[in-house]
Amino acid sequence: MEFDVQSLKDCFFSGIQYLGVTVKISLVSIIFGTILALIVALVRFYKVPVLSQLFALFVTVYRGIPIMLIILIGHLMYVMHFDTVVKALHLSVKIKDVDIVLLGYIVMTVGVIPSISETFRGALKSIDKTQYEACYSIGLTTTQSLRRVILPQMFPVAFPSYINNILGVIKGVPLLSSVGIMEVMQGSLLPCSVSYSYLEGYAAAALIYFMLITLILNVAKYIEKNLNRYRVIRKNTK
Amino acid sequence: MSSYFTWEGFFAAIPLLLEYLPVTLRVTFISLVVATIIAVFVALIRVRRVPVLNMVCKCYLHIMRGLPYVVILLLVYYYLPFLVRKIFAVDINRWDKLVFAVIAFILHEGAYIGEILRAAVESVPKVQSEAAYSVGMSEMQTFFRIVLPQSVKVAIPAYGSNLVELFQNTTITFMIGAMDLIGRANTVGGATMHYIEPYLVVAVVYVIISILIELLFKFLDSKYKFGASTV
Numbered sequence A: 001m002e003f004d005v006q007s008l009k010d011c012f013f014s015g016i017q018y019l020g021v022t023v024k025i026s027l028v029s030i031i032f033g034t035i036l037a038l039i040v041a042l043v044r045f046y047k048v049p050v051l052s053q054l055f056a057l058f059v060t061v062y063r064g065i066p067i068m069l070i071i072l073i074g075h076l077m078y079v080m081h082f083d084t085v086v087k088a089l090h091l092s093v094k095i096k097d098v099d100i101v102l103l104g105y106i107v108m109t110v111g112v113i114p115s116i117s118e119t120f121r122g123a124l125k126s127i128d129k130t131q132y133e134a135c136y137s138i139g140l141t142t143t144q145s146l147r148r149v150i151l152p153q154m155f156p157v158a159f160p161s162y163i164n165n166i167l168g169v170i171k172g173v174p175l176l177s178s179v180g181i182m183e184v185m186q187g188s189l190l191p192c193s194v195s196y197s198y199l200e201g202y203a204a205a206a207l208i209y210f211m212l213i214t215l216i217l218n219v220a221k222y223i224e225k226n227l228n229r230y231r232v233i234r235k236n237t238k
Numbered sequence B: 001m002s003s004y005f006t007w008e009g010f011f012a013a014i015p016l017l018l019e020y021l022p023v024t025l026r027v028t029f030i031s032l033v034v035a036t037i038i039a040v041f042v043a044l045i046r047v048r049r050v051p052v053l054n055m056v057c058k059c060y061l062h063i064m065r066g067l068p069y070v071v072i073l074l075l076v077y078y079y080l081p082f083l084v085r086k087i088f089a090v091d092i093n094r095w096d097k098l099v100f101a102v103i104a105f106i107l108h109e110g111a112y113i114g115e116i117l118r119a120a121v122e123s124v125p126k127v128q129s130e131a132a133y134s135v136g137m138s139e140m141q142t143f144f145r146i147v148l149p150q151s152v153k154v155a156i157p158a159y160g161s162n163l164v165e166l167f168q169n170t171t172i173t174f175m176i177g178a179m180d181l182i183g184r185a186n187t188v189g190g191a192t193m194h195y196i197e198p199y200l201v202v203a204v205v206y207v208i209i210s211i212l213i214e215l216l217f218k219f220l221d222s223k224y225k226f227g228a229s230t231v
Helices: A005-017 A019-046 A049-064 A067-088 A101-126 A129-137 A142-179 A184-189 A199-230 B007-018 B021-048 B051-066 B069-088 B097-122 B126-134 B139-176 B181-192 B196-223
Strands: none
Touching: A005 A019, A005 A184, A005 A199, A019 A049, A019 A101, A019 A142, A019 A184, A019 A199, A049 A101, A049 B196, A067 A101, A067 A142, A067 B139, A067 B196, A101 A142, A129 A142, A142 A184, A142 A199, A142 B069, A142 B139, A184 A199, A184 B069, A199 B051, A199 B069, B007 B181, B007 B196, B021 B051, B021 B097, B021 B139, B021 B181, B051 B097, B069 B097, B069 B139, B097 B139, B126 B139, B139 B181, B139 B196, B181 B196
């Protein structure tokens, strides 16, 4: 068994074609996950009676389940119950007409909520209590103070760990290949099934992921530099 | 399939699966210990800024941060036997699959824990070391008496969440078909044609142990206090 550069090249280009799927799953789950996580974080932060306890339970339990298991169980549920649910909604779709990627969207979206909501909650807590009081004292409503004062300050605080969460999502996507979703890793393994030499395929997948994540990290570094301008930074007293 | 989920199946799966819980715990523990040892060296090199090795460690960290766990695991699983045979002429194809999993976890966690330790050591203000030197402490004394106790305090929460993450990531040994908790769940599922019960058992086990680890580290964090106030 020798390392074949030509084969690596084939695998690389085959994998690149599926980059769109990985990016699409990541983007969809990050966008919806962020919105939902923000709601969860705000509900828990303001201690809305019943919902806050419910969300706390959900976050605690869900954080304890590995993403791999969520995918496996989600897949089983999806296969068994899809038709029933669709029939209940009076839609005329069958499971065989629907791309399995849909499962990827759902699983990853729900999967990122706990970690991102914890990030947001931590960031909300890091903002000085005096800021909230100042908002109320000049007569801003809760929504106004959130939108104009609290959230703009919260995002820069949350940003570094938010980026970590995003990386977590992207690194979680190849796990979806275990339920048959074609993404970068499976894509770069395609040419290998001819030669039975899988090494090049994994190396190519590693290369693509490495490039993607380096890109994201560099963009994140650039954004982080420009983010801190809205934030009130107290004088650092060591 | 008449009944999709049965409680009988759920309870029947518990003893079958719990047999393999020690395997998963052992994988986690061995990976954690060895990775921590590696991480200490990585952190040491990065804090002291050892010329060439610093760059090597930076590259190592960057690569490990850029690769998904699965890809590292599968690369180790498929590439390591090939590499070892080429260099040492030893055939390790027949080794237990868990060995490869442990190696992959060590590689990944070594970088992450190394970064946690480095951040913790560097979080102690430099003036403190300087103050220690000024009263005549040696470098060793300064590190062990002044810097280390304070940095441990900083490192505990991050180390705990890292451990939880590592523990949860042991599920991806599923991808190489190793025989631990989730591999066993898969075989039990295959034998009974009911996959959901064993998977749910595994989920419950993981939830309980993850929460226990989190509580343990919260407890440690609250216990570990010094006279010096942080205000």
